Amino acid sequence: MARTWTRLHEHLGCPPGPLTFDMVRQAAADHLEESDDLDWKEALPQPLRDGRWNEFAKDVAAMANTRGGLIIFGVQDKTTALVGIDPDEVNRQQYAQWIRNHVQPYLPDLDIFELSDGTKTVLVVDVPASELAPHFVYGTAAKDKDQQAAVVPYRDNDHTAWMAEHQIERAYRDRFARIGRAEEEIQRHIDFTTKTIAAHATAPSAWFVAVSRPQRPLPRGAYTMDRDEARAVLKAATKRAQALLTRKTVPGPLVGMGDTRLNPRPGLRRWVCNNFELPMNREVITELHYDGTVVMAANLSFIREREEPPGQDDALPVSERLVTACCFDFIATAQEQQRKLRLDSTLQLTAAIISPDGPRALAPLTSTWGDGPENTPPYARRPHYLQPAHTALSPAAADDEGRSSANELCADLMNQFGL
Template identity: 80%
Template sequence: MAPHFVYGGAARDKEQQAAVVPYRDNDHTAWMAEHQIERAYRDRFARVGRAEEEIQRHIDLTTQTITAHAYAPSAWFLAVSRPQRPLPRGAYTMSRDDAREVLEAAKTRARVLHARELVPGPLVGMGPDIRLNPRPGLRRWVCNNLQSPMNREIITELHYDGTVVMAANLSFIRDAGAELPGQDDVLRVSERLVTACCYDFIATAQEHQRKLRLDSTLQLTALRPQAPPSPTRTHRPFPCGGG
């Protein structure tokens, strides 16, 4: 969050305030001139803008994925975590065992957080077979069960740079006698399920940060988008049980 201002009072007038902006020049501290402060703020705003664009890119890509697999209107939990100082490309390559350790540690941590909740979170809902066998992606490991018609749709991505993406279908239909929701129908969402999703997401982001030894703060964004049915997926076996 540079530049950083240092405020002080004048010796003769305690109400008079002065501010200077220090920066490191080799082994000593110097003070920024006005044009340097202007440049530092431009760099800061550019970093924030790039970070927001990167988070929005993950949101857009995940939204496109869940929309392409939607067979009926559905409400989703979607969250993205990105460190303010992500690891550069090529600095570290996570192995499948590393990804498994992160997910299992996150599941254990989240279980303690929502021990009183009766609704399982995404880490439990995706099942051990998928959680323990993440698929390789582009500089990331991906766990999803979008191809399974029997369970709640869930996506979890662990990126090499420290980014975590998690999405879960909040309007999964459980009753075999229920009708599929229409485009204009109200989609009911369980508050306890949203809470469980938040617990699982935070636990995964923290365990991923710990595995990569990141000392940066995390930028978190969570939303509940609605996915319209894909025109190419107008029929799917009706889900019953599980989830």
């Protein structure tokens, strides 16, 4: 998914949005100079001939190792004359293959597309700043084809340089720090949601809690949804969840809220939708954060007023059908927010089943006969704690990927019961 804010947007004073041919033409006419996040190229990428590295793979890795940027083919680098390329000679599949063969770790979010005004065409390679940097470029020595060598390129203003050993070491430390911070942020959201649930819970209960966070969250000051847009995201997520499901299940958290209560209210840099004040159905929390984070929680052990709450020694019921519905509602909401905010990075997703008022045995409910009644199999485990389940969702993921991620989360949670 192409980024919506680039060097060309900044130079031309354009608001965030898709890159267009007119923007490239105007930037070239303005003689916009190359920089660490902009590289003009006259000719299309060429296969490896004389030399040690695949030049295209090297250029892409260099930008990914720095802060991302655009490589635009069809513009002379010295004069910035827009000469264009022959679209019939573009081979995006081959370019992607070069990246897979020569760059490690693999760059999953690379976007390659053409722009044209009908007479001239340019090829744009949109390289995101990689969370997995440093990326090595692998090649063979000219005199010994069996000898593999690896280097780490980066952009130094308008040209490519090679990282020294101490720079590579620092790049690895930065990567591990990013991963640690992302995990801490997800856990912080889970902990805060757990405290919120515990403060409102009137009876022992098991809860589904899930957090989706983009690898590169939107910065403050970026686009912020208004209330109507947030409501539209939740309504669209309700429909998407039903479309993703291929088997019958119980209503999920979004459907359980109903149209009248699916009404987000302002929170701390987020839109919050919950029914804690009037819990006629099971309690639900859904939060759409300005930075692209999604938080969802639902009471899996909802007890109506006329029903007897579980005793101190009773296990808390966890319905497999309801966990499935929660996972699909969560994935659908993350996807709809991802599209609305035009998030251009992979989403990291974590889902857990917790008992906020303290450790309690959890009893799984499942059905052997599809639509039949659910019960707890005699062989099922009744754990007091479940490990969180994790998965990822690529930018603008298709329905198949969303469905696969939802099923993966559900399976990883329910398998811990021995089902």
